[in-house]
Amino acid sequence: MPDTPAEPMVQIQGIKKTYSEDRSLFARSAQALTAIDGVSLCIEKGEVFGLVGASGSGKTTLGRLLLKLEEIDAGQIRFQGKDISGLKGAALKDFRRRVQLIPQDPYQSLNPYMSIFDTVAEPLIIHGIRSSEARRQKAAQALDAAGLSPAADFFPSYPHQLSGGQRQRAAIARAMVLSPEFVIADEPTSMLDATISFTIFKLLADLRKTQGVTLLFITHDLAAARFLCDRIAVIYKGQIVESGLSEQVINNPGSDYTRALINAQPRFSFVNQ
Amino acid sequence: MALLEVENLTIAYKTRRETAIAADRVNFSLERGRSVGIVGESGCGKTTLGMALLRLLPSNGFVKKGRVTFDGMDLLSLPDTRMQRVRWKRIAMIFQAAMNAWNPVQRIGDQILEAIRTHDPKITKAEAVKQVEQLYELVEIPADRIFDFPHQYSGGMKQRAIIAMALACSPDLIIADEPTTALDVIVQDQILQKIKAIQKEKNIALIFISHDIGVVAGVCHEIMVMYRGKIVEAGRREEVFEVPVHPYTRALLSSYLTIDGVFEIRDKQSPAPPCTPAEPLSKELCGYVHLCPHASEACRSRPPQWREITPTHKVLCSLCR
Ligand SMILES: Nc1ncnc2c1ncn2[C@@H]1O[C@H](COP(=O)(O)OP(=O)(O)OP(=O)(O)O)[C@@H](O)[C@H]1O
Ligand SMILES: Nc1ncnc2c1ncn2[C@@H]1O[C@H](COP(=O)(O)OP(=O)(O)OP(=O)(O)O)[C@@H](O)[C@H]1O
Ligand code: SF4
Numbered sequence: 313m314p315d316t317p318a319e320p321m322v323q324i325q326g327i328k329k330t331y332s333e334d335r336s337l338f339a340r341s342a343q344a345l346t347a348i349d350g351v352s353l354c355i356e357k358g359e360v361f362g363l364v365g366a367s368g369s370g371k372t373t374l375g376r377l378l379l380k381l382e383e384i385d386a387g388q389i390r391f392q393g394k395d396i397s398g399l400k401g402a403a404l405k406d407f408r409r410r411v412q413l414i415p416q417d418p419y420q421s422l423n424p425y426m427s428i429f430d431t432v433a434e435p436l437i438i439h440g441i442r443s444s445e446a447r448r449q450k451a452a453q454a455l456d457a458a459g460l461s462p463a464a465d466f467f468p469s470y471p472h473q474l475s476g477g478q479r480q481r482a483a484i485a486r487a488m489v490l491s492p493e494f495v496i497a498d499e500p501t502s503m504l505d506a507t508i509s510f511t512i513f514k515l516l517a518d519l520r521k522t523q524g525v526t527l528l529f530i531t532h533d534l535a536a537a538r539f540l541c542d543r544i545a546v547i548y549k550g551q552i553v554e555s556g557l558s559e560q561v562i563n564n565p566g567s568d569y570t571r572a573l574i575n576a577q578p579r580f581s582f583v584n585q
Numbered sequence: 586m587a588l589l590e591v592e593n594l595t596i597a598y599k600t601r602r603e604t605a606i607a608a609d610r611v612n613f614s615l616e617r618g619r620s621v622g623i624v625g626e627s628g629c630g631k632t633t634l635g636m637a638l639l640r641l642l643p644s645n646g647f648v649k650k651g652r653v654t655f656d657g658m659d660l661l662s663l664p665d666t667r668m669q670r671v672r673w674k675r676i677a678m679i680f681q682a683a684m685n686a687w688n689p690v691q692r693i694g695d696q697i698l699e700a701i702r703t704h705d706p707k708i709t710k711a712e713a714v715k716q717v718e719q720l721y722e723l724v725e726i727p728a729d730r731i732f733d734f735p736h737q738y739s740g741g742m743k744q745r746a747i748i749a750m751a752l753a754c755s756p757d758l759i760i761a762d763e764p765t766t767a768l769d770v771i772v773q774d775q776i777l778q779k780i781k782a783i784q785k786e787k788n789i790a791l792i793f794i795s796h797d798i799g800v801v802a803g804v805c806h807e808i809m810v811m812y813r814g815k816i817v818e819a820g821r822r823e824e825v826f827e828v829p830v831h832p833y834t835r836a837l838l839s840s841y842l843t844i845d846g847v848f849e850i851r852d853k854q855s856p857a858p859p860c861t862p863a864e865p866l867s868k869e870l871c872g873y874v875h876l877c878p879h880a881s882e883a884c885r886s887r888p889p890q891w892r893e894i895t896p897t898h899k900v901l902c903s904l905c906r
């Protein structure tokens with residue numbers, strides 16, 4: 313053991329989340345659905361951690377639990393060493409500043425009636441930045457860092473005037489404007505073409521480097537995870553089936569499920585390389 | 586004559602402020618049993634093009650000019666009643682995000698039966714049920730799930746049921762708009778294999794729309810790359826992957842992450858193979874000029890021309906030798 317181990321950003325111990333009744337009206341029976349079934353993970357400071365799994369495996373649920381948008385039924389989540397279950401009042405507000413989400417769909421996540429400036433500046437207002445000059449400055453910095461520059465040109469725009477990639481950059485700027493320490497990106501490019509996804513991945517890698525932010529990258533695309541992540545965990549039906557260094561998991565998959573994910577990736581076998 | 590011929594198709598949307606062209610002089614043809622993929626970024630006009638072929642554009646959208654000939658019929662001037670008979674029976678469309686459009690309070694089987702019987706009023710209920718059973722076999726959903734409600738299906742099952750519905754009338758042409766985008770890789774792979782097998786088995790023509798060139802490459806014989814309303818490169822799949830010429834196509838391919846890293850284009854430096862210029866298409870400058878690493882003075886002053894690299898591979902770009 314090293315003498316002074318750096319404190320991890322996030323430690324998850326045996327968490328569970330069960331939805332007791334089916335959301336829908338016509339369920340045959342109201343059986344419980346265990347969306348997260350005893351997950352333990354540790355995300356180190358400054359790393360990009362990938363959570364990879366198929367649809368319905370529990371990725372978004374895990375993200376929502378980490379954001380404390382929902383409560384766990386069992387286990388413990390520690391953020392920078394502190395249990396988040398009891399957070400209230402000022403402590404909760406501070407947590408909400410330090411942990412941010414980049415949502416999946418830039419077409420639905422941005423308010424169509426808010427200009428890009430208002431979209432990015434809104435979190436600043438919520439977190440009590442009163443000076444409008446300070447807000448302008450921070451919003452401009454965030455937009456620039458997200459690759460929307462000159463920022464002032466984008467301030468008056470509305471989401472429908474931006475391309476898909478630009479919208480996702482605006483959503484990233486909104487998530488980054490409060491200088492969070494931990495950011496969860498939930499399938500941030502599944503709606504975008506390869507050229508745009510690639511620039512978004514590079515942007516995320518860049519933000520990690522320049523701002524030291526810790527990233528949880530949620531995806532079902534192993535190729536993207538390999539490109540961006542130091543370590544990945546593969547989730548299947550609410551359980552982690554495998555985790556390790558990205559290269560290692562992809563080159564030496566230890567579970568049938570990971571192998572199935574790898575085999576389902578598009579390949580261009582018809583190209584005579 | 587090919588099953589489908591699209592000539593100079595130009596589609597626009599009227600908004601309060603302007604009339605914006607969403608698809609500009611699109612030309613292609615498709616034979617029975619062949620498949621063509623349309624790829625391009627969000628908003629480039631893929632759905633618009635698909636909808637226009639079926640005359641299902643939203644009310645502020647219209648075809649400005651061009652022709653669509655399907656099996657000898659001029660689709661754009663067909664009377665509404667005849668067009669209705671072409672839709673779904675002869676040309677079926679799988680709409681973008683269709684799997685979320687199942688009526689949540691009606692059993693899926695009933696929804697398919699209803700569709701079959703509206704289009705074929707003479708068929709008996711028993712015959713229609715039989716047909717649904719066969720379709721379910723084809724898309725590999727157990728027959729005892731036919732009369733489930735939508736929420737009892739997984740996303741992949743809902744999408745397979747949509748495919749079953751599209752196949753119900755044995756169409757000659759299917760237009761599939763992002764049929765797998767919301768699904769995870771494993772389910773996506775299964776559905777793509779399914780679509781490919783059925784297309785081949787039934788000799789159906791397929792137009793496959795996606796923003797993901799990897800997905801298109803897995804399914805289609807031919808690829809058309811679309812950028813800002815224009816087709817900018819079209820060719821056989823192998824040609825487009827092995828000798829991509831248009832700088833946007835090259836950017837699309839060289840930013841495509843595969844499990845082994847980024848896709849590598851084989852001919853590394855030559856984006857300008859010899860080619861013969863064809864007719865100039867438009868009066869406007871190239872739409873990619875603001876991002877293109879090869880943009881020259883010529884690109885900023887003259888519109889690009891269609892170039893033929895091979896008889897089956899052409900590119901809209903000024904870059905060729
Ligand atoms: N509020 C809820 N009530 C009931 N069930 C839920 C709820 N939220 C999620 N679930 C269920 O929990 C499981 C995990 O869902 P989750 O959204 O976390 O999956 P995911 O891995 O993010 O999938 P995708 O890739 O499709 O986004 C699913 O079976 C889902 O139907
Ligand atoms: N009803 C409409 N009125 C005005 N403009 C529209 C309308 N529908 C689409 N557009 C515009 O036409 C262009 C092409 O849209 P289309 O939906 O065909 O794109 P797409 O390639 O299918 O994109 P995606 O990959 O996001 O589905 C876009 O710029 C879009 O904003
Ligand atoms: S015409 Fe010129 S600017 Fe346009 S893609 Fe070709 S080289 Fe680039």
Ligand SMILES: [Mg+2]
Pocket residue numbers: 371372373
């Ligand atoms: Mg999710």
Ligand SMILES: [Mg+2]
Pocket residue numbers: 631632633681762
């Ligand atoms: Mg579309």
